[in-house]
Amino acid sequence: MSALLDQLNQYADIRRSLGFKYATQLRILKSFVSFADSCRAEYVTADLFLQWRESFGHANPQTWYRRLGPVRMFAGWLASMDRRHEVPPINLIPAKHRRSRPYIYSDEQIRNIVRAAADLPSVLGLRGLTYSTLFGLIAVTGLRISEAIALDDSDIDSARNLVRVRCGKFGKERLLPVCESTSAAVMAYIKERNRLLGRTPISLFVSEQANRVTDCSTRYAFAAVSQNLGLRPACRFQKHGRGPRVHDLRHTFAARTMINWYRLGLDAEKEMIKLTNYLGHVDSKHTYWYIEAVPELIQLASERQRNL
Numbered sequence: 001m002s003a004l005l006d007q008l009n010q011y012a013d014i015r016r017s018l019g020f021k022y023a024t025q026l027r028i029l030k031s032f033v034s035f036a037d038s039c040r041a042e043y044v045t046a047d048l049f050l051q052w053r054e055s056f057g058h059a060n061p062q063t064w065y066r067r068l069g070p071v072r073m074f075a076g077w078l079a080s081m082d083r084r085h086e087v088p089p090i091n092l093i094p095a096k097h098r099r100s101r102p103y104i105y106s107d108e109q110i111r112n113i114v115r116a117a118a119d120l121p122s123v124l125g126l127r128g129l130t131y132s133t134l135f136g137l138i139a140v141t142g143l144r145i146s147e148a149i150a151l152d153d154s155d156i157d158s159a160r161n162l163v164r165v166r167c168g169k170f171g172k173e174r175l176l177p178v179c180e181s182t183s184a185a186v187m188a189y190i191k192e193r194n195r196l197l198g199r200t201p202i203s204l205f206v207s208e209q210a211n212r213v214t215d216c217s218t219r220y221a222f223a224a225v226s227q228n229l230g231l232r233p234a235c236r237f238q239k240h241g242r243g244p245r246v247h248d249l250r251h252t253f254a255a256r257t258m259i260n261w262y263r264l265g266l267d268a269e270k271e272m273i274k275l276t277n278y279l280g281h282v283d284s285k286h287t288y289w290y291i292e293a294v295p296e297l298i299q300l301a302s303e304r305q306r307n308l
Helices: 003-017 023-038 046-056 061-079 107-118 126-141 145-149 180-197 215-229 247-264 268-279 284-293 295-307
Strands: 162-165 174-177
Touching (some): 003 061, 023 046, 023 215, 107 215, 126 145, 126 215, 145 215, 174 268, 247 284, 268 284
Antiparallel strands (some): 162 174
């Protein structure tokens, strides 16, 4: 094990002990440290980060700006112990914070995604079962990926048709009412999952090794399904490609919920409070963002305003 990798493991343990969920940042840092090791670099520098960027392949400046953050924090921790480490400047990758425009799926596209996910190959057939159920649950609840994959069997209350989200953003916990058909689909998944595995795991969504599925494996499975359906261009070497994302299922849920308000003549301001809580947003401004991001919502909101 290299010195940098050993230091990264220590750093990750410290971050987790402070209550941080460190999966995505750790994945970025492991890639960076692996590159540093391949270059036989002993110290983090701004030039090393730029070399990593050059070797990595195509990605937009916003993506590299997000990757710079974890590297800067790690470098700062290293520099506090050894000044030979350099903290890359924050403006090393110029980029403005902007939210990606959501892709709103049609009902047919969502059905196709769930069906195609069911055909994902695996030895026991559990992979397809897991991801078709996972993608379907995200589509009908608007769960974040991190929230969905963190669910345990005990979080599903089929008697009351509730899903308990324990691992929400910023540590928020909430209960989500779901329709009876959603509860039935999840319970059918649990029954078949247990039959295929021959045992009952704690985690709800698992691999064929009975381990909780990861953020990375979920995104990869979704990329494979999207490429099969033509939602993303086909890529060589198992690359994800670019196009609609898993997270856009959450965007679609939010946008379609709001569109239904306007079409049914409901009071959007009152309904917005409910949706903000359901989605686990800390501020309603994050929910109102959909009105600006989705053209159909802008039009419906404008028509409502003119008719007042």
